[in-house]
Amino acid sequence: MITIDEAFVNSSAPNPDTSQNGRSLVLKGQFVTLNITEDRTLIFGECKGSGKTPYQCSCDFIRPDQPTYRCSCPSRQFPCKHCVGLMFAYVMKQPFTIAEPPAALQEKRAKLQEKAQRKETEPAKPKKVNKAALVKKIEAQLDGIDLLEQITRDLIRLGVGNLTSQQASEIKTQAARLGDAYLPGARGALLSYLGLFTDDHGQVGDLPPARAEAIQSEALEHLARLHALVKQGRAYLKQRLDDPNLSLPTDSAIAAWLGHAWQLAELREAGLVETDVELVQLAFRAQDDPARQEFIDSGVWMSLGDGKIRVTQTIRPYKAARYIKSEDSFFQVACVKELCVYPGGVNPRIRWDGMTPRPLQSDDLATIRRHAREDFATLIKEVKASLKSPLADRTPIHALRFARLGKVGGQVVAEDAQGQRLILSDAGIDDDPPSCHLLPLLPPACLADQVMIARFRHDLDARTLRIKPLSIVTPETILRLTF
Numbered sequence: 415m416i417t418i419d420e421a422f423v424n425s426s427a428p429n430p431d432t433s434q435n436g437r438s439l440v441l442k443g444q445f446v447t448l449n450i451t452e453d454r455t456l457i458f459g460e461c462k463g464s465g466k467t468p469y470q471c472s473c474d475f476i477r478p479d480q481p482t483y484r485c486s487c488p489s490r491q492f493p494c495k496h497c498v499g500l501m502f503a504y505v506m507k508q509p510f511t512i513a514e515p516p517a518a519l520q521e522k523r524a525k526l527q528e529k530a531q532r533k534e535t536e537p538a539k540p541k542k543v544n545k546a547a548l549v550k551k552i553e554a555q556l557d558g559i560d561l562l563e564q565i566t567r568d569l570i571r572l573g574v575g576n577l578t579s580q581q582a583s584e585i586k587t588q589a590a591r592l593g594d595a596y597l598p599g600a601r602g603a604l605l606s607y608l609g610l611f612t613d614d615h616g617q618v619g620d621l622p623p624a625r626a627e628a629i630q631s632e633a634l635e636h637l638a639r640l641h642a643l644v645k646q647g648r649a650y651l652k653q654r655l656d657d658p659n660l661s662l663p664t665d666s667a668i669a670a671w672l673g674h675a676w677q678l679a680e681l682r683e684a685g686l687v688e689t690d691v692e693l694v695q696l697a698f699r700a701q702d703d704p705a706r707q708e709f710i711d712s713g714v715w716m717s718l719g720d721g722k723i724r725v726t727q728t729i730r731p732y733k734a735a736r737y738i739k740s741e742d743s744f745f746q747v748a749c750v751k752e753l754c755v756y757p758g759g760v761n762p763r764i765r766w767d768g769m770t771p772r773p774l775q776s777d778d779l780a781t782i783r784r785h786a787r788e789d790f791a792t793l794i795k796e797v798k799a800s801l802k803s804p805l806a807d808r809t810p811i812h813a814l815r816f817a818r819l820g821k822v823g824g825q826v827v828a829e830d831a832q833g834q835r836l837i838l839s840d841a842g843i844d845d846d847p848p849s850c851h852l853l854p855l856l857p858p859a860c861l862a863d864q865v866m867i868a869r870f871r872h873d874l875d876a877r878t879l880r881i882k883p884l885s886i887v888t889p890e891t892i893l894r895l896t897f
Contacts, residue, residue, distance in 0.1 A: 415454050416475045416504065421745050422771050423501045426481070428491045428739040436498030440506060448503055449513040456523070457504050458515055461496045463487060471496040472519060473504075474526075479751060480768030482526060484519070490737055545658045551596055552655045555672060558595025559648045561588065565604065566640045574633040577611050582618035599671035600643050602706060607636040631874035632842065635808070642804035647672050667758045671805060678765065681754040691753040692718040693769075694778060695744040696813075696867045697884035699896055701845055707732045711741035714811055714867065714884065715764065718747070718778060721785025723811050723867075724755065724764040743894070746771040747778055760800050760810040774892075782887050786813040786865040790834035794879055797870050809843055809869045811884070819853065819861040826850055828866060828881065839880040842871050849883050849895035860886050860893065 427433035439445065439461060446460040446468050458472035473493070474482040483493035493501075504510065515523070565588055572581070585608055592601040610629045611618050650668050654660050662669050662676075664684050670676065681687065697714040713726040730738040748769040756763040787793045793812060800806055814836075816828040826838040840848045846869065853861070865888075868881040886893040 416450075416457065417478070418475075418501060418505060418771070419746075420502075420505050423498060423505055425742050425744050426493060426501070427498045428493070429736070430740075430742075432491060432493075432495050432498055435495040436500075437502050439495065439499035440503045440508065445499065445503060445508075448500075448508055448510045449515075450504075450510040451515060452512050456515060456519075457500055457510065458519065459500055459503075461499060463496075469496050470516075470519075471500050472515070473497050473500055474523060476523060476527065477530065477768065479749070479770045484522065492739075548658050549655065552651050552658075554595050555597055556648065556651050556655070558592050558597040558600065559644055559651065561591060561595070562597070562600050562604070562640065562647075563644045566637065566644060569607070569640075570637060574630055574637075577608075577618055579618050582608055582611070596673040597647075598673050600640075600647070603636070603639055603643060605706060607633065607640065610636065635804075635874060639804045643671060646805065662757075664757045667756070667762075667805065670756065670758075676756055678754050678767065681756065681765075682752075686755045686757065688717075688753045688755065689751065691750045692778075693748040693750060693753075693764075694718060694774065694782060694892075695748075696723070696782075696887070696892060697811075697894060697896055698741070698743040699846055700740070709735055709740070713741060713744065714761075715748075716782055716785065716813065717753075718781050721782075721813070723761055723813065725761050725811075726765065727763055744771075745774065747774050759803070759806050760797075760812075761807060776889065779887060779889055779892070782813065782892075783815070783865045783889070786815040786887075788815040788830060789832070790814065790828075790830040790836055791832070794834075794836075797879060798872070801872055809871050809882075811867065811869050813865055813867050813887070814881075815863075815865050817863060819864075819866075826853060828868075836868075836879065836881050838883060839871075839873075840882055841880070842873065843869060843882050846882060846884070846896050852895050853883065856886065856893065860888060864888055 423436075424433050427436065444462045446462060448457070448459045450457050455476045456472060456474050458470070460468035461471055463469045469485055469487045471485040471487070471494070472483070474484070476482075483497040485494045485496050487494055487496055489495070565585065585604065589601045589604045592604065608618065610633050646668055650663070651672065662674065662680065662684065664686060693715045695713050695715050699712050701710040701712065703710055709730040709732070711728040711730070714723060715726065716723050726741065728738070728741045730740065749772055750766045750769045752766060754765050756765070793814060797810060797812070800810060801808065814828070815830070817831045818829045820827065822835070827835045828838060829835045838850050838853070840850050864886050866883050867885045867887065868883055871880050871882065873880050883895050885895055
């Protein structure tokens, strides 16, 4: 039985253009036939294209959590606009005729089911490690660590705020060398430091005095992170060089920092898997990172079972962006049979192969609210403890229950039932769009006894924590303040 809605179709489309084009196919009457199988697990049809012969498209929900999309068009996107249009036709209640699928399509379905059954019954084959290639890669990474150490020392000697455009250009060249040395995390950290001194036109040079002063503490924190990458990265790589069979660490994210791209099979083998998890997306952001030449789509999710907040992340390099499915806001509950959790800190990355959506209900909102932290003082101690590690996420996310939200001494503050306060601010979190200015627009009922999904940041100059609101969870809905 197919249970999809408009939100599901939009989230399944590779990008907004494909979604819009798919909908247009329905509105323009481009579908010649619309069919559905008697068991209502497969929709298929014919759609007019640029040639004489209509395209044959189908959306197979025999595996509800992992739909299969097929189309005879030459598009490299999955699902293509014809499959997206087919789903929109179903959601828009266009008339579908009960019919048997063509023989070729039935054969493909049978092979898919056979393959799925073999995957469940056959034991996973042990992964073969090319030790010679691994040793060569580790040696290249160690050379990259040596380069990063030299760059970090040069930056420290140069002093904060004394970077010239020529030196910035040299750093970009060196950052590319770190990428070639299989150290994308180090490359990103170096480019992030450089970004502190880049103006709105992408140029590095003399910054306004106020901005130059404001980034002093943050720049020092970035240098501390680079130093930690050198120290911890070298120790870890030397261990792996001595023992190529050494298991990847699951208690820290150092492997990912040094360029290891975790595969789902590796996460399963390491036991980093949870089963039958229900997730609700609490916030979403689409970020353009010119320094790294990437689009980054990030979702903030809470597990209804234990209240843990984790994140999804899809990275789309500029050159391949059109071929990689972008993520989007998701307003239902994602029912995931097998959730893989990456090694990390407070908000580790998560990933799954397939999921089944269901409507978000009032009971789910009540569950989210129950998981929120009510004691600000205890939470503040935990956040400060987590930030002591130089490689920790500098802006962890938590759900907190506030008694009141309003202005005190010209600052917007959230207060818990015990009178402990946290100041709200957008400062220092440039990746997210501003949200504090939206709070006065909310209904008064949203400003008392509600739950806030907030991103914490340590204000190094004021030596105190600040929070940025991402969304407000009421008994009736989730009010998203960022996009």
